[in-house]
Amino acid sequence: MGNAMVALKARLADLYNLGMASAVLGWDQRVFMPAGGAESRARQLATLAKLHHEMGVSRETQDLLAAAEAEGAGGGDGASDDAALLRVARRDLDKAIKVPTSLVVEMTEVCSLAEEIWVKARAENDYASFAPWLERIVGLKRQYAAAIGYQKRIYNALLDDFEEGMTADVLDPLFEELKQAAVELAGAIRAKGQRGRDKILKRACEEAKQEVFSRKVVADCGFDFSRGRLDRTVHPFCTNFSPNDVRITMRYDKNWLPGALFGCLHEMGHAFYEMNIKAEYEGTPLAGGVSLGVHESQSRLWENMVGRSRGFWEHYYPELQRTFPRAFKDVSVDKFYQAINAVAPSLIRVEADEVTYNLHIILRYEMETQLLEGKLSVADAPAAWNAKMKAYLGIEVPSDREGILQDVHWSGGGIGYFPTYSLGNILATQFFEAAVRAKPEIPTDIAGGKFGGLFAWLKENVHQYGRKYPPAELVKRATGETLTTRPYAAYLKRKFGEVYGL
């Protein structure tokens, strides 16, 4: 390694450590901080973000990167870790430099305030109070996209921050296909008239016991508590401060077991990704998941492909019955399996089943593109939302609280983020199919409570690489294919065909 590369890595490590420090402050804020600490914490985070941005785009960092590029990464074929590091560092720097600091600061401030406004607006079902802020955010996002630059569609500039290389031109036909398949499958299920199968999941299950059960399950799956934590928060999330300190959080609802049960498996899937990235990448831009879509694929894989599979419950159901005898002693494993896979159109995205989930995403994606392209006004957005809910899911939206105000993303500036949820659903099946192809014993192992083979395949083929390969290349290397809905469509048809006897 040349001197310039050594110097660059030292600089990047400082940047990495600043980012990790922010993550610790963010975690504490949401998990343990007393209410009184909020204002000071915002200032602390702002200082760290400012120093990170200033240091990231400074002349010194630019010179260090240029010198390291001039020196070359060795190997010559461009496939070395150092070559990837230079590629990713250059991508990050070029993007960061294009955005004026004033815009960064304004976006941070507006989104921070807007999020507070949104909390209140949602609570009070008052879209009008949020609308001016959404207007500002859409405007800032347009400015941001113009600063970054893009090909063809403005949406691509935003999407690229979350999913490198993905474009609206790819998403449009993909989502059209998902939409038709979901509407069709949901319609067939509705025609069977078997609503209410999930009623048994509302039976009381003591929260403390839910937590004990969840801890056992994630530990069985491979979550190493000497390298991570599981705490309680209002909104579950996963964060990490190193590959050896990955923290997930959960909320427990006495009358809704699946929330925590599958929530833990979901966050655990995110955690495995961060825990398994090559140790040598720590402190470099290669540390961290490569995209939100790939990240979500890991959470959805464990939540749905594993956690909502019949085999998983063949293993765990007796223990669940012992833990909650009052709730489940009269419920067969078959009934339980049907309950956790019940399909019904619903108002709230985060509670949606596997079949209808993508319809919630597509609705948001369509509205985002229209808002950005000026084809939909902020004032007309609630009506557009409600019309799409009716068209795609067949349900009336009784209030904006349960409609356009339900998600935090837009208030926080997360426009362009939603599609990665559906990409995650698709990629989860692609990765799972590839894993089973390589290790056909995986489904039997799961039914025996053994998860080591799947864990190892994911680590080997997905996790360890961090940001080394762009998402598309990672998917190709891991599965032999580019992004495709084939395994996903087959999975949904097979699983729900069987669950509902279609």
Add this chain to the structure above:
Amino acid sequence: MGNAMVALKARLADLYNLGMASAVLGWDQRVFMPAGGAESRARQLATLAKLHHEMGVSRETQDLLAAAEAEGAGGGDGASDDAALLRVARRDLDKAIKVPTSLVVEMTEVCSLAEEIWVKARAENDYASFAPWLERIVGLKRQYAAAIGYQKRIYNALLDDFEEGMTADVLDPLFEELKQAAVELAGAIRAKGQRGRDKILKRACEEAKQEVFSRKVVADCGFDFSRGRLDRTVHPFCTNFSPNDVRITMRYDKNWLPGALFGCLHEMGHAFYEMNIKAEYEGTPLAGGVSLGVHESQSRLWENMVGRSRGFWEHYYPELQRTFPRAFKDVSVDKFYQAINAVAPSLIRVEADEVTYNLHIILRYEMETQLLEGKLSVADAPAAWNAKMKAYLGIEVPSDREGILQDVHWSGGGIGYFPTYSLGNILATQFFEAAVRAKPEIPTDIAGGKFGGLFAWLKENVHQYGRKYPPAELVKRATGETLTTRPYAAYLKRKFGEVYGL
């Protein structure tokens, strides 16, 4: 406020926020971090410390301070907050600039490693393995003192970091007086032959109930849980990330109730200081306690003057008996009061009673000066320790583990720190006496479980000022006197004369 002052304050706020970020990371490390996170956390803290030091001594900071000084702080009498801010910022900067970055880095690294070595050496009772590190630390502290500069005694350079304006020439006669008084009082008590009065405190008290009781007591005293937390750690401490986010930690020992009971009051005293500093000082160098001695006075005041007073237990003892009926139903409040004020020479400083505590400090102070001045070698230090223990406390030291290896301070570079514990004991009585002079109802209030008057006096006369006044000036303003042992000597004589019927 002039433009230069505005710019300086923005800069100082960034420095403050970086420091607070480090504090959050430090708290998390000791309270919740999984073991796996240790190495990364050390790197994160090192980056923050480096950036803090670099930014603190940078040309830009120097220029901003010089410009603000040239602009003047307004008011003209030098008594304004801004004038104090300039004085303190100048003091911090001038000190920081004198220390070469290489020395800062070497001290950080050596002390970080030495602390690990010390943990092992103490566990294995192996002073020889720690000696070379102590040698290095003493050497580095000499270099540091030379870089900082000092009048007359090398010790003064180190002491000034913890207690501005204090010198060895002041401490020498003060400590001689304390030593004689303590030896005399302890001797008189020993002559009464009443050992073992504290045996009842070893009765089993469930840890969870100790915590509940402690939480109630600190809340009664004024600890606001919406602006702070109380968690569990191996080593209790107090830290803060703003005046509105102050956190204390505690350990609970089933068979030693006083540990947590008085430990909580102790840390709470530290916490009150930080919670009550003027809100406007946040983000400036005026935020924070002015010295370790004044800080310790606050913890000792609540722990001893309040917590080990008869009145306090007249109020709380019935509740303690209800909480731990098995342990205390046959113990009168008098016996309990005698037990928590039992005096007996002991090996371990942190377990020492009020009478003999200072002897532990004086021993360390004498050894520190001798080590720094080359009058005592590191190799001879254990023998010197043991001889002083015999001379001052009349007890044999059975092992270095219970002798010279018992405290963490030296391994962490904290030479010059110990005297502030005794200064805290003295100042606690000075402040308490002044408070009672101003509000004679305080003792009666305490016996009625009311602490608001004392809390308010401390806030008004000590806490709110943060670092505005140097320690000596703060003491003069609050008590009308300079540092004096008069109230302290009288307090010990009166209290223990009565407890032991001397």
